[in-house]
Amino acid sequence: MIKKESGDLEISNTIKRTLSIILLLLVVLLSIFVFDDLVFSLLIMLFISLGLNEFFNLIRSKGIDVYKKLGILIGLIIPLSIFLRFKPTEEWTLLFILVAFITFFVLQFAKKDHTDAILGISTTVFGVIYISWLGSYFIKIKLLPNGGLFIIFILLTTKMADVGAYLIGKKFGRHKLLVRISPKKSIEGAIGGFLTSIIFSLLSKFYLSDISLCHLFILGILVGISSQLGDLSESLIKRSCNVKDSGRFIPAQGGVLDLIDSLLFSAPVAYLYIMAYKLYMVP
């Protein structure tokens, strides 16, 4: 996978990147405003299962035998139980995780080789928590009053931080950030992404008019940091599995994981802040 550094290809990649983001935003917007919570939740579950599939393929490329089908199944039960608002959620979540735990072990009992059993079970559990549990916070946010607007807020601030980091890094990047994890990222790009997130967060005052600029400013900082940590973390996972793109889902964007990595961290962080200050309250 050699990448030509010619100007034409660069422009073409930037256009593709932007177009694919716009397309994705349109799909999500449609699911928020035209359809109901069910369609949105199904869309999230689709992304979760695609992301899990990619993650488990990455781990398998390291020669570790993960529980792919069962992992995806359990990874779908978590968002489903959140959508159905199981009460008492805590006990039900416990039940699922317990059943999952015990099932992974029992399945392993039947296998012949137990050399890497602990690695197979650990990475399966990790994948479910990383992608399904963190990803499910999108459904939690959607179910809040004004949840749709918060979803747009998170998508815009996170994805614009990605684009901002990319464009500013491309133009002003001089100092490498973490060359062993993501060789193309620069400190200048990271700062650019951070500032872009704050700017788009403040601009959200137009559609989140009840939330003070102070809260939006802090949310911008939180999203600006967490989204980039999410991006780097997924790069680390790929690096650890010796691949460049997590899959081939969208042109010039790589796989589903490359698309959602920053969102997996920024959505729960934003949710926590929204809940802590009861920003979802309609006055």
Add this chain to the structure above:
Amino acid sequence: MIKKESGDLEISNTIKRTLSIILLLLVVLLSIFVFDDLVFSLLIMLFISLGLNEFFNLIRSKGIDVYKKLGILIGLIIPLSIFLRFKPTEEWTLLFILVAFITFFVLQFAKKDHTDAILGISTTVFGVIYISWLGSYFIKIKLLPNGGLFIIFILLTTKMADVGAYLIGKKFGRHKLLVRISPKKSIEGAIGGFLTSIIFSLLSKFYLSDISLCHLFILGILVGISSQLGDLSESLIKRSCNVKDSGRFIPAQGGVLDLIDSLLFSAPVAYLYIMAYKLYMVP
């Protein structure tokens, strides 16, 4: 580690095994009836940190770089937050897990070698869930009305199932259960442990007089199955790391993990049943 199969050693081992269980029960009984919830919770936290320490050492023996200190620290925050009854628990738990996740990744960023990064992070997260989160259910149970009696119930039924499986397997064991995971265990022993658990569960009517024999019977079945699955699961982990005992904590019992393995599965299962049928209600 060759074990002599002479009769003397066998008897000596059985006595040591029984004495160490009695000693442990005495310590726990003392902490339940003489001291308060704080002392009991500290005792559980002690076992959790010792168990985590052993687990992380097992994983390190496979050459995987786990986050031992941070893993133990986070593993202690979970039982502490349950003891302090943080509200809203769900959001706080999320915060801890998110912070843990992000910290593991950020720590990894600073390292030079990322080859097994995903394995180090996954097994650390797994250890915290397996030992700390499952183990914390002892504190949840203790905080219920009549919690102390339920703790005794779980300790007695689980540990007597262990002893029953051991003794009956020793006397009548002909058919091997899972020779690749735990070569000494037999199907006869497993059935014996299962029946022992039911008998001790029914006998608990003496101190849990408000709970019907029907509920005690079902609890006996659940503990009889889950405790032995817990035992086998820990054997699997040890097998996967090529060791026989998880450590040297108690004579003839192996490490802390060998002592608590069956309890880690039976306690949450019993808790779920107790909550589902509100058995903790004092009439």
